Amino acid sequence: MPSLSLQLQSLFFKYHLRHQLQTLTQTQTRDKFGTTSRPDHPSVPANPTFRNGVATKDLHIDPLSSLSLRIFLPETVLLKDSAFDSNGVVYGGYTPPAGKRHRKLPIMLQFHGGGFVVGSNDTSCNDMFCRRMAKLCDVIVVAVGYRLAPESPYPAAFEDGMAVLSWLAKQANLAAVRRKGRGNSGNQQGIFDSFGSSMVEPWLAAHGEPSRCVLLGVSCGANIADFVARKAVEAGSLLDPVKVVAQVLMYPFFIGSVPTKSEIKLANSYFYDKAMCMMAWKLFLPEEEFDLDHPAGNPLVPGRGPPLKTMPPTLTIVAEHDWMRDRGIAYSEELRKANVDAPLLEYKNAVHEFATLDVLLETPQAQACADDITIWVKKYISLRGGEFSY
Secondary structure, three states: OOOHHHHHHHHHHHHHHHHHHHHHHHOOOOOOOOOOOOOOOOEOOOOOOOEOOEEEEEEEOOOOOOOEEEEEEEHHHOOOOOOOOOOOOOOOOOOOOOOOOEEOEEEEEEEOOOOOOOOOOOEHHHHHHHHHHHHHHOOEEEEEEOOOOOOOOOOHHHHHHHHHHHHHHHHHHHHHHHHHHHHHHOOOOHHHOOOOOOOOOHHHHHHEEEEEEEEEEEOHHHHHHHHHHHHHHHHHHHHOOOOEEEEEEEOOOOOOOOOOHHHHHOOOOOOOOHHHHHHHHHHHOOHHHOOOOOOOOOOOOOOOOOOHHHOOOEEEEEEEEOOOHHHHHHHHHHHHHOOOOOOEEEEEEEEOOOOOOHHHOOOHHHHHHHHHHHHHHOOOOOOOOOOEEO
16 A cells, blocks of 8 residues: 555645646647647756766757657766766767767667656656666667647657657768768768757767667557557668667556456556546547547557567566556567567556656655666667777
8 A cells, every 4th residue: 555645645646637637628729730848847957968977958850840859868978088077067068079989879769658648858757767767778868758639639649759760760861971971071070060050969970879779658658659669660671770679668558448457446546547547538539539449549459550579579567556557467468478578567556657757756666667677678778789989
C-alpha cells in the first residue's frame, strides 16, 4: 500500500488534472500548427553550457507545426584535451571544436507522458528525468515536444514522432556530406559553424551516432515510441543511417475493448484513474474514430503490422498499482512469444509514472528504475567500432 503522503499527493494531482481535462473538453479547438505545452505546467529553460553534467538546447524543427526538441548532451563528450571549460560560462554555450576528434554517443529519442493532452518536453520533471538518462546511459537524449490534443488530435503526435526519426536521418546524411566536402576543400569549419549558419545541428553532427538509436516512451509516450518503432521496421534502409536498436516502454497507455483484471480492480488507481484517462482518449481520438481497440491504443489489434517478430528488443516497465498494468504485461508476453528480447520489469508497491512524475523522481524506486533501464539499454548501445570521429 502506498504511503499516506503519496495518497494525499495523488488526490491533489487528480483534482487538478480532472479540472484541466474538463476545461479542454469544454473548449476544444482544432489547430494544425498546434501546441506542445500547457501554461500551468512548470518548465525550465534550456542551458547550452554544461551544468550538473549535461548541456541542453531547444530546437523548432518544423516551420509548419509547433513540433520541437530538447537535446540533452552529457559532458562525457568533452575530451581531456578539450579547450572548453565545462565549469565556465561560455557565450552561446558549447560548440564542438573544429578540426578535432569528437566522441560519438548513441541517441535516445524520448517521448513524455500526459495522456496526449498535457505535459511537455521542457517541464521540470521531464527535464530532470532526461538529464538522469543522459548521464546514466551516456547517451544524447532528444526529448520530443509533440503536438497535444485536442488542438492537434490523432494522428498528430504519432506523425511528429516519425517526423523526428526522419529528421535524425536527414541530419546524419547532411553531416556526412558536409564532412566529405570539408575533406575535399580543406575547410576546417565544416558543420561546426555557429547554429543558424548551417542546416546541420552541430551537437548531433559532432557527437551523435544514429546507428545506435533507442526509443524511450513514458505512458502515452510509450504508445508513440512503439508506433515509431513499427514505422522504422517498415521503412528499413530508407532511414539509413538511423537504426532503432531497442525501445523502452514505461507503463504504456494501452487500452482495449475487453476489460482486464487490473482495469477492473484498479480503476480508481493513484494519480491517473481510468475515468480521467478515458477523458484524455476522447480528447485525443477524433469522435468518428473513437474506439477502445483503436491501433493507437491497442498494440495487439489484428492487422496492426508489421509482424511482432520484426520488432526491436523491447523493455516494458509496469507498476503494481496501475490500472494499465495488465496490457503492458500482455504486449510484452506476445513479443516474447515472437522471439523478441522483451523483458518485463514489474515494480511492487508502485504507481503509474512512479519513475517520472515530479513528486516521485527522487524516490528509491525511481532511481532503481533508471538504473535498471541503463543496464538493459547498454546491452544494445555498446560500441561498434570506433568511438571517435573527425
